[in-house]
Amino acid sequence: MTTVGILGGGQLARMLALAGVPLGLRFLVLDPSADACAGQCAPLQVGAFDDQAALARFADQVDVVTFDFENVPAASAQWLAQRVPVFPGPRALAIAQDRLSEKSLFGELGIPVPAFQAVSTRAQLDAALARIGVPCIMKTRRFGYDGKGQFRIRSLADAEAAWDALGAQAGSVGLIVEGFVAFDRELSVVAARSRDGQFKAFPLTENWHVDGVLSASLAPARASQALRAQAIDYARRVAEATDYVGVFALELFCQGQTLLANEMAPRVHNSGHWTIEGAEISQFENHLRAVLGLPLGEPAMRGMACMLNWLGQMPDATAVLSQAGGHWHDYGKSARAGRKVGHATLRAEEATALSCALADVGAALSRPDQVQPVIARLNENGVGGD
Ligand code: AMP
DSSP: OOEEEEEOOSHHHHHHHHHHGGGTOEEEEEESOTTOGGGGTSOEEEOOTTOHHHHHHHHHHOSEEEESOTTSOHHHHHHHHTTSOBSSOHHHHHHHHOHHHHHHHHHHTTOOOOOEEEEOSHHHHHHHHHHHOSSEEEEESSSOOTTTTEEEEOSGGGHHHHHHHHGGGTTTTOEEEEEOOOOSEEEEEEEEEOTTOOEEEOOOEEEEEETTEEEEEEESOSOOHHHHHHHHHHHHHHHHHTTOOEEEEEEEEEETTEEEEEEEESSOOGGGTTHHHHBSSOHHHHHHHHHHTOOOOOOOBSSEEEEEEEESSOOOSHHHHTSTTEEEEEOOOOOOTTOEEEEEEEEESSHHHHHHHHHHHHHHTTOHHHHHHHHHHHHOSSOSOO
16 A cells, blocks of 8 residues: 655645545645645645754655645655655656746756846846846746745836835745836646656646736637747757656747746646546546656647636536536635635537637626636637647
8 A cells, every 4th residue: 555645734735535445546735834735635744844853754655755735845855755765756856846947947958048047135136136137027036936925027116115015925935027018918837747657748828817827728729830839849848858757737938939938836836737637548547646656647639628716605517517518626724815725527529619609708707807808819820830
């Protein structure tokens, strides 16, 4: 009997556990919160990620460790790795935890990135603004996610406000200034790499964010064959350079036919949730297979899929469940403004049917703004490439 230990007990751990049950796996989830939602599906150990006694008890009970949360302290990952296999490895995790090191790596690998510069003083912010120009974005190097820890600098007059908002964190988590990319769209590659170097990428996905948080994903992205191949090649370079094991996401901005890398997430990713019903194997099962040294499954799509995120509170399920290809995921969380509480996936064999299903769901749930950009993309001509 193999037990997989997961650091972090949110919806990603929950969906990993759900995917692992058919494989005969057991799970143990470590999370500081007693009501972490993965605890409804797998045994939960309540403890802090930097509590060595908690980590020791955890390590004693598991055969392999992985993450649902990338901001686990690097020292804890290293400590665990001396006792039990940890995937992705602490080095890959450390690179992905720091926006400066991941952007530097992308650059070294020949992957285009927005202009960027690390900043640790107010004077360095001015120097970065002079070099990069405005508009730009100042972000915390570490611990930022879903648009948190970011400040948009629209003109030089915003520098003071940006420093007031984030300057105090320069010493603790570090800051980076990035050029603002006027992208046409946001794309992501979700891919798996196994212990023996096998690499499998899911089809390129297009993503829409609202206030920095994912709102909808469409797969496959309507992009040319050349663009899809380029994106997947970038993901492969990152995986090989970091000796990555498991599933990860590479987030990309697309401007015309140019792709720029924004960041990598060293874990299963929100933009890959559609794979549960939309692909031959889900990102969750492929992650488990990768970290356990099992053969990876084929990431081929079954038709097309659109995922809609539910934030704050769950809407009524009826409209989605009434669709032939409608699937519902309630993470079992209490309602809270902005919190990811669930998602739906709509699957169809072709674009017209998917577009109709989205229009029905958007109307029934009074969420036209969430479905409209996806419908517009599905209705575009000539972006399908081949
Ligand atoms: P991040 O936390 O870096 O993934 O940023 C969250 C969202 O903010 C992204 O998905 C983009 O919509 C937007 N964003 C972040 N960085 C940039 C950038 N350099 N240029 C334009 N938009 C950005």
